[in-house]
Amino acid sequence: MITAVAVMALGAVILGFALGYASIKFKVQGDPLVDKIDGILPQTQCGQCGYPGCRPYAEAIAKSEAEINLCPPGGMEGVRRLADLLGREVKPLDAEEKPKAVAFIDEATCIGCTLCIQACPVDAIVGAAKQMHTIVAPLCTGCELCLPPCPVECITMKPLVETVENWKWKYPVYEIQAATPRKAA
Amino acid sequence: MRSLFKFKGGVKPPTQKTQSVGEPIAAAPLPSHVSIPLHQSIGGTPRPIVQAGDRVLKGQKIGEADGWISAAVHASTSGTVVHVGPQVVPHPSGLAAPCVVIEPDGLDTWIDRQPVDISALTPEAIREALRDAGVVGLGGAVFPTHGKLTASKTVPMEELVINGAECEPYITCDDLLMRERAEDVVRGAALFRDLLQPKRVLIGIEDNKPEAVAAMAAAVKAVGEGFEVVAVPTRYPAGGAKQLIRVLTGKEVPAAKRSTDLGVQCFNVATAYTAWRALAYGEPVVSRVVTVTGNVERPRNYEVAIGTPFAELLALTGPRADTQGIIMGGPMMGFLVPDAQVPVVKATNCLIAHSTALFPPPPPEMPCIRCGECARACPHELQPFEMYWFSRAKNFGKTQEYNIFDCIECGCCSFVCPSRIPLVQYFRFAKSEIWAREAEKNAAESAKARFEFKQFRDEREKQEKAEKLAKAAAAQAAKKAAEAAAQADAGENPATDVPALDPAAQAEAAKKATIQAAMERARVQREAAQPRNIENLSPTQEAQVASVDARRSDTGGNENNQ
Numbered sequence: 001m002i003t004a005v006a007v008m009a010l011g012a013v014i015l016g017f018a019l020g021y022a023s024i025k026f027k028v029q030g031d032p033l034v035d036k037i038d039g040i041l042p043q044t045q046c047g048q049c050g051y052p053g054c055r056p057y058a059e060a061i062a063k064s065e066a067e068i069n070l071c072p073p074g075g076m077e078g079v080r081r082l083a084d085l086l087g088r089e090v091k092p093l094d095a096e097e098k099p100k101a102v103a104f105i106d107e108a109t110c111i112g113c114t115l116c117i118q119a120c121p122v123d124a125i126v127g128a129a130k131q132m133h134t135i136v137a138p139l140c141t142g143c144e145l146c147l148p149p150c151p152v153e154c155i156t157m158k159p160l161v162e163t164v165e166n167w168k169w170k171y172p173v174y175e176i177q178a179a180t181p182r183k184a185a
Numbered sequence: 186m187r188s189l190f191k192f193k194g195g196v197k198p199p200t201q202k203t204q205s206v207g208e209p210i211a212a213a214p215l216p217s218h219v220s221i222p223l224h225q226s227i228g229g230t231p232r233p234i235v236q237a238g239d240r241v242l243k244g245q246k247i248g249e250a251d252g253w254i255s256a257a258v259h260a261s262t263s264g265t266v267v268h269v270g271p272q273v274v275p276h277p278s279g280l281a282a283p284c285v286v287i288e289p290d291g292l293d294t295w296i297d298r299q300p301v302d303i304s305a306l307t308p309e310a311i312r313e314a315l316r317d318a319g320v321v322g323l324g325g326a327v328f329p330t331h332g333k334l335t336a337s338k339t340v341p342m343e344e345l346v347i348n349g350a351e352c353e354p355y356i357t358c359d360d361l362l363m364r365e366r367a368e369d370v371v372r373g374a375a376l377f378r379d380l381l382q383p384k385r386v387l388i389g390i391e392d393n394k395p396e397a398v399a400a401m402a403a404a405v406k407a408v409g410e411g412f413e414v415v416a417v418p419t420r421y422p423a424g425g426a427k428q429l430i431r432v433l434t435g436k437e438v439p440a441a442k443r444s445t446d447l448g449v450q451c452f453n454v455a456t457a458y459t460a461w462r463a464l465a466y467g468e469p470v471v472s473r474v475v476t477v478t479g480n481v482e483r484p485r486n487y488e489v490a491i492g493t494p495f496a497e498l499l500a501l502t503g504p505r506a507d508t509q510g511i512i513m514g515g516p517m518m519g520f521l522v523p524d525a526q527v528p529v530v531k532a533t534n535c536l537i538a539h540s541t542a543l544f545p546p547p548p549p550e551m552p553c554i555r556c557g558e559c560a561r562a563c564p565h566e567l568q569p570f571e572m573y574w575f576s577r578a579k580n581f582g583k584t585q586e587y588n589i590f591d592c593i594e595c596g597c598c599s600f601v602c603p604s605r606i607p608l609v610q611y612f613r614f615a616k617s618e619i620w621a622r623e624a625e626k627n628a629a630e631s632a633k634a635r636f637e638f639k640q641f642r643d644e645r646e647k648q649e650k651a652e653k654l655a656k657a658a659a660a661q662a663a664k665k666a667a668e669a670a671a672q673a674d675a676g677e678n679p680a681t682d683v684p685a686l687d688p689a690a691q692a693e694a695a696k697k698a699t700i701q702a703a704m705e706r707a708r709v710q711r712e713a714a715q716p717r718n719i720e721n722l723s724p725t726q727e728a729q730v731a732s733v734d735a736r737r738s739d740t741g742g743n744e745n746n747q
Contacts, residue, residue, distance in 0.1 A: 043629040152707040169613040
């Protein structure tokens with residue numbers, strides 16, 4: 001009787017140590033789900049979802065505080081992938097889907113106030129005070145955050161054009177042709 | 186006699202080669218204009234180094250290679266540059282890409298051609314010379330040749346394979362090249378041999394080209410090299426690099442590995458020929474042999490200047506009346522070009538005049554019955570029917586699990602499919618979708634990194650500013666205390682100075698004023714730039730405007746009265 005209790009107690013102590021050690025040694029920093037959600041979001045940091053950046057939105061989704069259809073740059077494709085990951089239902093996007101675009105500065109009108117540079121979340125605008133500014137197009141995510149601060153409204157959004165490099169093969173679809181009606185015998 | 190190996194799968198479509206081998210290679214006459222795309226190889230797009238209006242000579246460099254994996258581009262005839270900018274290029278999309286358009290002067294004057302003394306150059310210098318001569322793989326992949334001429338550091342080179350198989354139906358340009366210019370091909374192969382130092386050099390030619398085999402064997406003897414000319418069984422796609430390596434050496438190149446990791450390297454015969462011409466004659470790649478065949482009266486091979494419009498080249502062979510469109514490449518891997526004015530590029534090995542009699546429109550697609558014919562035909566031992574299901578369902582992760590990127594798009598699976606499913610088109614769709622997603626993901630990741638760095642920087646700047654302010658405030662306080670002490674010492678009356686504006690607020694106000702002024706300036710500028718429709722009016726129009734204005738002010742007054 002006593003041996004049995006002792007064996008069980010010893011087992012409990014050893015396992016307790018093992019579990020305690022593991023919980024310190026293999027502690028997961030942060031919420032891995034947030035990282036997964038953040039990986040699906042397009043990282044434009046545009047705030048169109050109502051959160052100050054993609055990560056805060058990912059955190060809100062992980063806490064089930066936010067819907068999954070608030071991200072316009074991610075589009076329906078993004079909503080579908082989030083729904084897949086979280087086992088939620090696919091919902092129509094809570095905004096209209098826009099074609100991908102990059103910002104463009106009209107260099108003749110720019111006064112070099114640096115306000116857009118401060119607004120750009122991804123450092124895609126170069127320039128200095130009283131110097132002309134310009135957008136580094138490959139780095140621009142099209143978040144439109146530089147449009148409101150510009151005092152002279154010299155920034156416009158230009159939709160991305162298709163080139164030989166980014167052209168994609170289309171899904172094979174064939175026209176269905178009406179069968180020629182057979183002549184009555 | 187070397188014992189040969191077999192590759193799995195493959196098909197035997199009708200070869201259709203006899204039509205175009207009857208006559209020797211002819212030089213195509215100068216076209217009305219040449220439009221030379223700058224991006225004619227894998228890798229970086231060359232930068233244009235000429236402008237509209239410049240005079241150029243044949244062989245003059247017009248595009249400088251951008252980076253190591255890239256190849257220079259040259260003017261294919263002498264004349265005047267009339268345009269540098271986007272033009273339609275031979276690409277299935279029918280989109281435009283940067284081109285240099287040259288109007289020939291009809292003289293076809295070469296630049297000063299300087300043969301290179303190969304024995305005096307280091308391997309690095311030879312590779313650089315090949316890059317500057319624009320030598321790329323002419324079998325169709327247009328990979329810059331110099332990028333393939335470095336032997337693996339860990340694996341000793343065993344075989345160098347020279348690919349003269351030319352397995353695709355209709356195409357005969359390599360066949361004719363080997364028959365007529367075998368010696369230069371062999372010398373080019375010797376050049377590659379010197380750079381790579383393999384133990385053996387094997388020249389693989391399909392056994393339906395006995396004349397080419399004989400010519401190459403004779404040339405090897407004449408040059409005095411120990412190369413082996415091997416006739417390989419005719420079976421599409423024996424000319425695929427991995428397939429030919431398998432047939433000749435028995436080595437199977439695994440997925441995600443290069444053939445150099447197994448001590449083998451493979452070059453096309455036309456590549457060897459142009460490499461030799463580039464170094465020994467100082468002629469960069471400005472022309473290539475193109476088979477013009479299909480629905481034409483006189484199918485033939487032409488030596489064509491790069492940039493010649495397809496339509497002008499096709500006209501030489503007398504296309505029949507029912508010709509609709511042109512296929513670039515063979516019937517298995519080629520595509521219908523969207524515009525007959527697209528130029529011949531380094532990748533153009535064959536033009537086929539298309540007609541519905543020659544290539545009837547595909548019968549309607551039927552459901553897949555999982556017969557497995559495609560898997561038996563696939564030379565890469567893939568499972569096309571599985572990849573088809575997943576591509577069709579846009580389940581791209583699964584297609585990658587089935588190794589869709591090992592697919593060489595040879596078209597064997599579509600060829601044998603009893604349900605006539607255009608399998609290759611599904612695979613191309615899936616591949617380009619996967620590439621686009623990959624690019625998007627990378628862009629998102631780099632955007633995130635930049636965003637995080639910006640946040641960190643903002644935080645740091647805020648901290649630095651706070652520290653600075655604290656320091657300044659402390660200094661100010663110390664100064665004031667010192668002053669107060671001095672005043673107290675002097676026993677003077679307390680100062681009666683007016684409480685001056687806080688310097689920070691002053692600076693703020695000044696900044697606001699400047700921004701305001703700048704905005705005003707910009708507004709004036711914008712207004713000045715915008716066209717007004719009330720300038721330059723005739724007197725009658727002015728009178729009309731005046732009357733309208735008067736009426737407007739009247740009604741405005743009335744409204745006010747009401």
